[in-house]
Amino acid sequence: MPSKMDIFKIAGITVDVVLFTIEDGSLRVVLIQRDNEPYHGVRALPGGFMQENETADAAAARILREKAGVKDIYTEQLYTFSDLRRDPRGRVISITYFALVARDQINFKGSDLQAPALLPMYHLPHLAFDHKQILVYSLERLRAKLEYTNIVYSLLTPTFTLTQLQQAYEIILDRKLDKRNFRKKYLSLGLIQATKQFERGGRRRPAVLYRFKAQEIEQLKKFF
Amino acid sequence: MPSKMDIFKIAGITVDVVLFTIEDGSLRVVLIQRDNEPYHGVRALPGGFMQENETADAAAARILREKAGVKDIYTEQLYTFSDLRRDPRGRVISITYFALVARDQINFKGSDLQAPALLPMYHLPHLAFDHKQILVYSLERLRAKLEYTNIVYSLLTPTFTLTQLQQAYEIILDRKLDKRNFRKKYLSLGLIQATKQFERGGRRRPAVLYRFKAQEIEQLKKFF
């Protein structure tokens, strides 16, 4: 009894999502372990077939919810991959997304059996399909966006220190930034404001906590 | 006798292409006139259903060839639109592309009956489907790319005057630029070189003709 939905499945439109976060000072990406063929046991991006009654955006949101337990996070469409042989099962087109979230919002509990894990972006294992290529492309996009938008807020907790903010940039751009120049410039952008709290607990001088004034994404001239 | 290809047709994946050019001092886009339902007689982007044995890139190239008689031109994927109701016939997903070409490379001869025309981007008629939205998005992308790549070469003839180059920027960005600053900056980028020819024929001082040193697309820091 093939339903209308099966048409999509035969035609093969999947949505795959690159979900980035920062953990332990490194940029990480959520990868599942495939539990059937093809590429059984191999790491892959969380994804799934698009349903006939959902948009690609909705499919991406569903996948994020089902596989990583996150919702209402920054998500944008990345690219549509359509190489003829990208999936050994036959013709499958993938609409890919990339998403950003603070580590503490990810919750793998209740996700299915596919052993999702946060793997370090700069030391990836072998991946299924063309997912490595997709990741390379999303890193490029993430870096570009970091420099002319304020999306970094998506990776941070609601309040954060300037050092944490700077580290987020350094981790993603994979280079050191000058502390004084960074602070001067970032503060002059007017996107963040100091709270009256401090981050305590280290055996060191407590750092002022900041927050973003707005959580809407904004286009900026140029950051760095 | 439904063939395998029909699966795609039912599932509905189209490729639509925004082809920009510059003519008579204005930014123009190729639009066809639909010759059947839905939106019979209404202007729309050139496009067509993706075939099962071609990639999206190949479909875009095919459409450019069939509808505008152009080939080997700058083309990049733009976005995939998947709203549930974007096509009244049913579920149709559109993978869109944008492309740039010099006016004199376009040849509508031999294209089918759909009356392709170059319409001015800033005075568009009512368009079929969500094609207006697609155009708005491509203009955004074009403007962004213009500022940090050298794609403008795609819109110009092989040799051109600095005034023509500046006008291309002005037309697309829709604002005036300062002549001296433009020349100083553009020449300092080292992308173009003077030829020994001049553009003659006006009742005015002849302008030096320049050419791009390379036709590969290059990323640049920032143009303007």
Add this chain to the structure above:
DNA sequence: CCAAAAGTGTTGGTTTTACACCCATGG
């Protein structure tokens, strides 16, 4: 008192902007 990270300014170089006049040609 020590270790650790927080916090803070200045200088020199580069880039960007604003702005107006003379030149070469064709008719």
Add this chain to the structure above:
DNA sequence: CCATGGGTGTAAAACCAACACTTTTGG
């Protein structure tokens, strides 16, 4: 000789890059 667009430089302001020491805390 006139109308047209071609071609050129300078000064002020803004921006960027390089660089090192003092402060505050917890243990």
